[in-house]
Amino acid sequence: MEAREGEGKREARKRATRRALHEAAMELFAERGYQETTVAEIAVAAGVSPRTFFSYFSTKEAVIFARVDESLDLLVEQLADRPADQDTLTCLREWLAFITEVDPAGQDAWARLVDALARAHDSIAAYGVRQLDRIGHMLAASLKEEFGGRGHPTLPRITAAAAVAAVAASMPFGGLGVPGSDELPWADRDPVADLDLAISFVRAGVEASAPELG
Structure with missing residues (x-):
C-alpha cells in the first residue's frame, strides 16, 4: 500500500493496519458469519492484538464501514476545498463519481457482502x-x-436530505438492505446517474423556493 501524498510513514502504517483489520474482518464474516466471528479472531487474522483492534474500531459494525469512513473523510476535504464557482451538489456528485470508480471490483464485493449482512443484522443496517x-x-x-441566509432557514437541511436520499437508494446499507425489498438489487443501479436525477429535481425545488439562488 503506497503512502498518500503528504502522508508520513506513521500515518501510512496506521492506514495500512486499519485496512488490514477491515479486510480480515470482511473475509471472516463472509466465511464464518458475522455473529460467529470474534474481535480476537479478526485481530489474529490481521496480525495485531485485540487491543489494537479497539484503537481503530469501537465495534464490529464499525470495521465493516472502514471504506465509508475513508470516503467521508475525503468528502469533508472536498467540501472544504471546493472552488468558489462549484456548488455543494456538484461537489457531492464529483465525490460519488470518484469513490465509485476506485477499485470497482473490490467495491462490488464489499457492497454485496454489506448488503447481505445488513439484511441479516439490524445493527449493521442502522450503522450504515x-x-x-x-x-x-x-x-x-x-x-x-x-x-448565505437566502431562502427559508430550513432550505439547506431539506436540500441535503433530498440529495442524501439518492445516495441512500444506491447504497447497500440504505433502503435496499431491508429484507423483502422488491427494489432492483443495488448492483444494478448507477449511483451517479441516480444522483444526477435527484440533483435536477433538487435544483428545481431550490429555484422555486428561493429564486434568488437560481
Missing part, C-alpha cells in the same frame, strides 16, 4: 444509516454557507 446521516449533516452545513 448513521453514516448517511453524517453525509446529510455535512451537506447541510455546506449548503447553509453557500446559501
Whole structure:
C-alpha cells in the first residue's frame, strides 16, 4: 500500500493496519458469519492484538464501514476545498463519481457482502444509516454557507436530505438492505446517474423556493 501524498510513514502504517483489520474482518464474516466471528479472531487474522483492534474500531459494525469512513473523510476535504464557482451538489456528485470508480471490483464485493449482512443484522443496517446521516449533516452545513441566509432557514437541511436520499437508494446499507425489498438489487443501479436525477429535481425545488439562488 503506497503512502498518500503528504502522508508520513506513521500515518501510512496506521492506514495500512486499519485496512488490514477491515479486510480480515470482511473475509471472516463472509466465511464464518458475522455473529460467529470474534474481535480476537479478526485481530489474529490481521496480525495485531485485540487491543489494537479497539484503537481503530469501537465495534464490529464499525470495521465493516472502514471504506465509508475513508470516503467521508475525503468528502469533508472536498467540501472544504471546493472552488468558489462549484456548488455543494456538484461537489457531492464529483465525490460519488470518484469513490465509485476506485477499485470497482473490490467495491462490488464489499457492497454485496454489506448488503447481505445488513439484511441479516439490524445493527449493521442502522450503522450504515448513521453514516448517511453524517453525509446529510455535512451537506447541510455546506449548503447553509453557500446559501448565505437566502431562502427559508430550513432550505439547506431539506436540500441535503433530498440529495442524501439518492445516495441512500444506491447504497447497500440504505433502503435496499431491508429484507423483502422488491427494489432492483443495488448492483444494478448507477449511483451517479441516480444522483444526477435527484440533483435536477433538487435544483428545481431550490429555484422555486428561493429564486434568488437560481
